[in-house]
Amino acid sequence: MWAQALALIIALDAVGKMAPLPSGITKPAGESMTRAEANELMSEPTGSLSRGWTSSGSLDRSVRVPLRGTGYAFFKHIRGRETYYGTAEMAGFVARVGARLKAAEPDSVVGIGNVSLRKGGRSRWHRSHQTGRDVDIAMFLIDRRGKARNPKDFRSFGPDLKSRDGRGMTFDVARNLSLVLAMIEDMDVGVQWIFCAEYLKQAMLEAARTRGVDDELLKRLGRVLHQPTDALPHDDHFHVRLYCSVEDRLYGCLDRPPLWSWVDRGDAAYEARVSALSRILAHEALDLRVDAVGWLKRIRASPAVPALVALLNSEEEKLARASLGALRAIGDPAAIPGILEALSRAKDLKWASRLFRTLTAFWTHDNLAVATRFLASPQELLHTELHAADHTDFLITSAGLLERFGTLKEAPMLLPLLDNRRRSVQTAAEKALRRITAHSSSPKVASSKGRRHDRAVKWWRKLLTDQEDWHGLLRLGLRRAGHKLGDDLTTSKNVKRLIKAVDDRRAYVSHNAVRLLSSVTGHEVEPYFRSRRALRRHWERWLEQNGDSWKERPPQAPAGIQGAP
Template identity: 25%
Template sequence: MTLVAAVGACAPLQPQSIAPPRHQGLSADRASLTVNHVGSPTPDALADRRPYSTPTFPFLPGEDVSASVSVGNTSRGFIANALPVPPNPALHSMPKAYEREMTYGTRALIDTLQFAAEQVASQRDGALLYLGHIAQDGGGNIKWSVSHNNGRDADLSFYTTNPFGWTVQEPEFLHIGRDLVSREHFGFYRFDVPLNAKLLKALDDYQGSELQYVFVVNHLRRRLMAYLAEDGTDEAQMTRLNLLVRQPGGRTLPHNDHFHVRVYCDPDDLCKGCIDTGKTWDWVEERQSAVEQCAIPIADLALSGEDSDVRADAIRRLGLLDDETQHDLIAAALRDDEVAVRVAAVEALAMANKRAATYEIIAHDAVEEVPEVRCAIARTLGSIHRSYASEHLALMLHDDLSCPEFGQPETTVADATPPLALIVAQALENSESTATVPALIERLSDDRPVVRAVAAASLQKITNRRMRVGETAEALDWGSEQLDPDLQSQAVRAWREWYDDNKGERRSKWLISGFESEGFSIGSLSRDSLPKLVKAIKGPTFISFNAQRSLQRLTGQVPNADLNWTSTEASAFWRHYVHKRRDSASRD
């Protein structure tokens, strides 16, 4: 059955135009700028050192495939065709940001920053805006923040003066107290109220984007707002800035060492899957209805496109739009004749990360016969951190089939492709679902070392322990080709006995017991245990994983959500975080 037959034909319509921001685009031509700086390398130099894999984006026929696109939201998103900050005499990237390759963004954000920096520089000789983190090439999760994922966030240093009143640039982000001087360097640097106020005004003045927030600590915000009012800022702009400029709430650090700027999704990006979260100010046009109109021609392409790959990309685009009005069309694509379209439908439904959509994927797995689609189901369910997704993955762990790379001939031999059990075991690695333990234990008896190794790693992370057997009481190397069958049987039996004895306990008790078994006495999973959990990051892989996840839950901070950093990097971050919170609380 085709998708057209499943949901009916839909007449093509042109998307409703989304109104541009309040202002029109910046006309300044920066192509002739040739200034270089250690913190602001040329784009060519940056291109030579990009270590990140650039995410693919489903551009459709007629679209500019080279355009930068902000996709998803600021904490769960990415950037297609991310742009590096170009050389500019008015702003430079801080050396640390450059070293971390956090100097990429979307066209709208980068132009906003350049415009604002140039406006300030035109009013004060020597004024230089230092940029901290923006995003990495391709965006996505980073090691230092929960946001900065899709190229719409930027950390900006403060403009400062020295004791003689001369404009000088901070060597790094410095904490500014209520007396307006830096806590570091014996108070050498003073917060320049007039210049920082001009920066806020310039950010709001820029004509090519809409500012959503500027985060900064309250005692600096009050000084800035007072200056702007006394400086004759017009009433409409004062109203906007009084709302835009704010200290972040919750457990977020107060931002007494930098500005955090965020812009709304560019109108074009809204039709490509950019999602605004947080407050929509009264002066910003409501856009959801226009996004729904954007979906109509894409839906028509998904229904009636002649090329199956184009139809598949159209389905993915509908998933990125997060438009509930298109849910039925995407779900119907699960029954399409083309494998590529069914795979795209699985991925698009998973993007919604909603219970109903997940259950549709699970239900389809019961009737799907093509390995490529079933393997796509396993991969996507692994990205949905919900118990019902993990429980179905545990059922899939019993299936023995191979996962050919999509597009490969059907004759691909099983040994040349990963088994479904391996894909599922990997997908369960971050699930933290106790219901998956029995199925993972059974896979420890698998005759394929790689399946055993991955199943053991997932099992250890979920239970926060490793099973020691034999005379030396050593943990087994489950990936070894020479694994002793007797020790293997003993370990599997020990795991079963442990689970039978502990399956009625809460996972929090498993975590505490597991920490203690490896020499880390946590006591309880509370904020009082933060320093002890930081020490546990240096433990074995599964201990480090659960220590970091516990720190995230207790603090509300999710740096590097993928945990793809070293234990040394993670330990340094969390030590700094705990110290900074304690230090900040004592100051403010």
């Protein structure tokens, strides 16, 4: 692995993308690292850098993509926006795609839209496009006389492949296929996605089969071409996303799945860098150790989780806090046992509370067991010196974990929290109960006192006592929220009503509408991480594409739903 890693890094150095090869990374594991070597290893690269996620990142030392080149040109309005900056890899990609298409189609000019702002970040035109790895590319078209036309701007096409503006334009399947093939066949970058409408994708796939595209390339086309589930269908342009370059990944560029097997993301170089940074954690200088933790956090170094967990017990408070922050950012559930062990040793209430809150960063049902353990017996998780301490933060965190992962089985554990003297605990417990049951009490527990408060608590107790079927409880909750659902949720009418309920402004209603849809159709969708409107669009498209075919499959209960209808 070391030989392969060094070969990759040396190759990057040779093309001028990387700073001179850090001597610290080439040292055998047993040798100590000097301060100079550590600082060199943690220095910034010299070239462009895509930093973070495409929807929440930035762009350092960006490259201005030339506005015009062989076979391509940016649209005129992009010049005013100044969204023509990207990574060095993106600039090269645009140039090569234009040149390749020009060679195959001499009269064609690829129309380019937004890339990124000079320093990346969010713009008024996009939520993504923040790191110089996204580019919008126009679609080729044919006019009403059958003549091939180059795009002058984005133009929307319907399922019949005709332009929606009524001007008689048609989606040019042949040239658009040549365009996407030029992108996917580019071996100098890794193309993760080419977002476009599903019907445009199918038209190009059919043309690819007719053209005799080989099976492997056809498979890649089928995976890379994709209609997004959390955005508009992209029926007027291709939204192309590149993976992080090997070197950018070493310095904080972050990819989300899927990770295509045919793309070399430089795993060996990444592991070598993580290993070298981890060695700095044993350096005698505190500032270097803290900086190394920061770098491990920046590159989301899962292989370093054991070393970071060990630092939670460090006597250096700054180092322990930095390590906990890194573990939270990395989000690897493998850290949970180590965090719980550190929690059992913690004598300081604030530090113990911070350790416990960090568990919310790990998206795993294992956290449900942690929350229920604490609610049942806090002494099992805390140091003896904290048994009599104020557990408010722990109770709020536990309620939050039950809100995320809890089921009707765990819901009764929240009832005692409704009578907690802290209003913040009552609020957290009530919020979790709403999310689990799809119900809301009136009056609210946390905003009432005396008899009104007692009446609200009694209402929750009765609700949980009377209901044993969680699926039926959710259906009843949505009915009480104003959504007219019949008893048989498998009918097309009720499925459409559930999809409408997904867009309900009340989070607990929207969330449980998604749960019921997943249970009824067998199409499991995670209700977190997307806006309610994006979720509704997803379900509407899914229903449009699948019709009633899902009825042929027996209903399934996704994670968290007990019993199918």
